[in-house]
Each structure stands twice: as structure tokens, then as C-alpha cells.
Amino acid sequence: MPKPRNIAAVKEITALFKASNAAVLTEYRGLSVAQITNLRTALGPDTTYAVLKNTLTSIAAKEAGVTAFEGQLSGPSAIAFITGDPVEAAKGLRDFAKSNPQLIVKSGVLDGRAISAADVNALADLESREVLLAKVAGVLKASQSKAAALFQAPLSKTVRTVEALREKQAGAEAA
Structure with missing residues (x-):
């Protein structure tokens, strides 16, 4: 029997997926809380960077119809939910990863389509x-x-x- 707080968390994550026009899955192993706070600031006000439980995220992604992260939700994972310009968020992730190589971009979803880590970097190169x-x-x-x-x-x-x-x-x- 699922716990009520887990059910609420899945609903919240599902709502984040549905409200976002893009989402990027990252691995943050080795980053401090201060570094993650700096990353959240670098991503801007239109992006929510959330550290989530993998099982709850997997369930929420299925409920939201997002299949891009199947099989990739392992280890310390966090997702950048982007409601604004995906190019700006991708640039923020790329620039932060340059100075903090512990941040690894795994994959993403843009307007309902799965994109790879290379696609996220290509998106960051756009104006x-x-x-x-x-x-x-x-x-x-x-x-x-x-x-x-x-x-x-x-x-x-x-x-x-x-x-x-x-x-x-x-x-x-x-x-």
C-alpha cells in the first residue's frame, strides 16, 4: 500500500512534467548543497531543478506520458523542469558542468520528444x-x-x- 506522502509526491512530479515544455535528467553525484544552489540560480526563474527519488520519478514520468527517462533513473538523479526558454536552461547546465564536471547530463525531453545529452549540448549552442x-x-x-x-x-x-x-x-x- 503506497504511503500518502509518496502519492502526493508522484502527483507533484507528474504536474511538473505536464507543466514543463522541456526536462533534463542529470546526475549530481559529488556536488555539494551550495553547488546545487548555485546551479538552481544559474538556471534562472523559469527552471525548477529538483532532486527526486528515482522510483517516484519513474512512476510520475509514466503517468505524464514521458518515456525518455526509462532505464536512466539510477543513482543520484535530479531533473531540471523547464517552463521558459529551453536554450537558456541548456546553456546554464552546460556552463555549470564546465566548471563542475561532477554534473552529468544524461538525457532530456523537449516538447514531448526524447533528446540525448548531445542534443542538450547542441541546444545550448543555439542563440x-x-x-x-x-x-x-x-x-x-x-x-x-x-x-x-x-x-x-x-x-x-x-x-x-x-x-x-x-x-x-x-x-x-x-x-
Whole structure:
């Protein structure tokens, strides 16, 4: 018979899985409490880094429909539940792991699809959502400016041609 606190914990973890658009499974063996606190700060306010019991996490993942962590929940495991920009969280994990090699990224799930540790690192190499949106906006603005210049070109060319004809006619009448 499951204990009421375990049932509540499974419900809470399931809710975290369902509310997140990404989650990254890590192994934190050898990290101190202070280092884990620093990691939580580095991940930002849109990411919840939780040290969880493997059996409860496995049950909650199944209930949430997440199959990415099957067979990987062993040893000291923690999951970063990401509700914001997954690129920023992946960068936080990568940068923290560079200075703290005890943190090992095992795998993840992004928008319901399983991703490997290499995919998490590739995600960290992307530019942030805001930068990518700014680049798209710049391209769109440049395209609009080119289109406006293209539409104005025939009109200005016509005006120059008419003006040249007027000058030629005025020169012919004066002679």
C-alpha cells in the first residue's frame, strides 16, 4: 500500500512534467548543497531543478506520458523542469558542468520528444529565442525596405524621364 506522502509526491512530479515544455535528467553525484544552489540560480526563474527519488520519478514520468527517462533513473538523479526558454536552461547546465564536471547530463525531453545529452549540448549552442526573433525581424524589415525601393524605382525613373523630355523640349523651343 503506497504511503500518502509518496502519492502526493508522484502527483507533484507528474504536474511538473505536464507543466514543463522541456526536462533534463542529470546526475549530481559529488556536488555539494551550495553547488546545487548555485546551479538552481544559474538556471534562472523559469527552471525548477529538483532532486527526486528515482522510483517516484519513474512512476510520475509514466503517468505524464514521458518515456525518455526509462532505464536512466539510477543513482543520484535530479531533473531540471523547464517552463521558459529551453536554450537558456541548456546553456546554464552546460556552463555549470564546465566548471563542475561532477554534473552529468544524461538525457532530456523537449516538447514531448526524447533528446540525448548531445542534443542538450547542441541546444545550448543555439542563440536565445529573443536573439533569433530579432534576426528574423531584421530580415523581414530588410525585405520590406527592398520591396519599397523596388516599387519606388519605376516611379522615380518615370519622373526623371519626363523631366529630361521637358528639358529637351524647352531647349528645342529656345533654339
